[in-house]
Amino acid sequence: xxxxxxxxxxxxxxxxxxxxxxxxxxxxxxxxxxxxxxxxxxxxxxxxxxxxxxxxxxxxxxxxxxxxxxxxxxxxxxxxxxxxxxxxxxxxxxxxxxxxxxxxxxxxxxxxxxxxxxxxxxxxxxxxxxxxxxxxxxxxxxxxxxxxxxxxxxxxxxxxxxxxxxxxxxxxxxxxxxxxxxxxxxxxxxxxxxxxxxxxxxxxxxxxxxxxxxxxxxxxxxxxxxxxxxxxxxxxxxxxxxxxxxxxxxxxxxxxxxxxxxxxxxxxxxxxxxxxxxxxxxxxxxxxxxxxxxxxxxxxxxxxxxxxxxxxxxxxxxxxxxxxxxxxxxxxxxxxxxxxxxxxxxxxxxxxxxxxxxxxxxxxxxxxxxxxxxxxxxxxxxxxxxxxxxxxxxxxxxxxxxxxx
Ligand code: PMP
Numbered sequence: 001x002x003x004x005x006x007x008x009x010x011x012x013x014x015x016x017x018x019x020x021x022x023x024x025x026x027x028x029x030x031x032x033x034x035x036x037x038x039x040x041x042x043x044x045x046x047x048x049x050x051x052x053x054x055x056x057x058x059x060x061x062x063x064x065x066x067x068x069x070x071x072x073x074x075x076x077x078x079x080x081x082x083x084x085x086x087x088x089x090x091x092x093x094x095x096x097x098x099x100x101x102x103x104x105x106x107x108x109x110x111x112x113x114x115x116x117x118x119x120x121x122x123x124x125x126x127x128x129x130x131x132x133x134x135x136x137x138x139x140x141x142x143x144x145x146x147x148x149x150x151x152x153x154x155x156x157x158x159x160x161x162x163x164x165x166x167x168x169x170x171x172x173x174x175x176x177x178x179x180x181x182x183x184x185x186x187x188x189x190x191x192x193x194x195x196x197x198x199x200x201x202x203x204x205x206x207x208x209x210x211x212x213x214x215x216x217x218x219x220x221x222x223x224x225x226x227x228x229x230x231x232x233x234x235x236x237x238x239x240x241x242x243x244x245x246x247x248x249x250x251x252x253x254x255x256x257x258x259x260x261x262x263x264x265x266x267x268x269x270x271x272x273x274x275x276x277x278x279x280x281x282x283x284x285x286x287x288x289x290x291x292x293x294x295x296x297x298x299x300x301x302x303x304x305x306x307x308x309x310x311x312x313x314x315x316x317x318x319x320x321x322x323x324x325x326x327x328x329x330x331x332x333x334x335x336x337x338x339x340x341x342x343x344x345x346x347x348x349x350x351x352x353x354x355x356x357x358x359x360x361x362x363x364x365x366x367x368x369x370x371x372x373x374x375x376x377x378x379x380x381x382x383x384x385x386x387x388x389x390x391x392x393x394x395x396x397x398x399x400x401x402x403x404x405x
Pocket of ligand 1: 031223
């Protein structure tokens with residue numbers, strides 16, 4: 001039996017209350033996580049009494065901020081089992097991380113006839129950048145299908161890849177179905193044909209222990225705001241030798257070695273990929289978020305949300321009025337359809353009950369097409385979720401059913 005009691009103190013999260021101080025049953029953590037007070041405080045200090053720029057200032061406040069910014073990079077490296085902090089590039093979010101790889105690595109390494117493998121369940125941010133690369137380079141996109149229960153079909157992946165496959169780019173955890181990829185197996189398959197593998201870790205980073213060495217992938221992308229940190233910061237991890245060989249994608253200050261009109265030389269990674277004044281306060285707050293998450297037993301994080309997802313699936317099934325999508329084993333994300341009710345109507349009625357779910361295509365239109373629906377209702381859990389949130393959702397669903405007869 002999984003432990004589905006609250007894993008952490010809801011009181012740590014001011015966002016989990018309504019303006020009137022009532023509990024707000026927030027079931028949209030897959031979109032963005034609520035922030036613990038420790039993160040809000042860290043951000044506020046960094047924007048207040050500690051604030052200054054990084055890397056350039058000779059005064060002590062700037063030196064301190066630089067230390068804070070670089071300490072955040074080391075914290076991320078440690079959190080995901082990177083070999084070195086030089087493998088950590090701070091970006092705006094997972095979308096920017098994938099676009100960086102597409103623009104720098106994809107545009108320079110792929111040529112006509114090369115193949116990029118994606119899967120049916122990818123988020124648009126792991127589809128569109130590759131379509132742009134394909135359009136410019138003449139590379140082709142192959143789509144790996146899903147198993148019946150909504151996992152990326154690794155048997156099909158094995159059959160799909162070949163000598164022209166140069167990149168396999170897959171979600172580690174689906175943002176719609178919660179399905180978890182056997183990432184190491186996918187990496188081994190990609191490497192068996194000499195391809196690189198990029199994992200979109202947006203939904204995995206907040207829920208699973210990450211170890212870049214054990215995963216043996218080439219690129220890993222995630223967003224800070226889904227990991228209980230602020231918006232505007234994310235991480236691209238890549239193996240140092242790969243980053244070393246990649247050209248810059250944006251030019252400006254901070255990414256150079258020397259600039260002259262005769263020619264410019266570039267800084268080594270990660271600075272080569274961080275043009276301009278970086279996300280200083282966001283990086284420092286992300287450090288605080290990782291400290292907060294890492295204070296919990298990492299195995300319990302997954303178990304907790306997986307347990308809540310199972311419980312919710314059981315309850316939804318009991319209504320006999322719900323279609324459930326995705327596998328039974330889910331990383332805390334449950335997509336469903338209530339018969340005869342559009343997900344947006346359900347979401348609107350639930351809002352009146354202080355229950356927040358997501359209704360829509362979740363930036364995964366090809367997956368919606370595969371499921372044969374225009375949209376799903378999605379409930380997603382975080383470390384602060386508990387069974388009271390499920391109970392409130394089920395009460396709201398019962399009310400919706402009464403309204404719709
Ligand atoms: N990939 C997945 C699986 C996601 O869930 C998301 C966010 N919904 C993204 C990529 C994009 O993340 P961001 O919008 O933070 O860049």
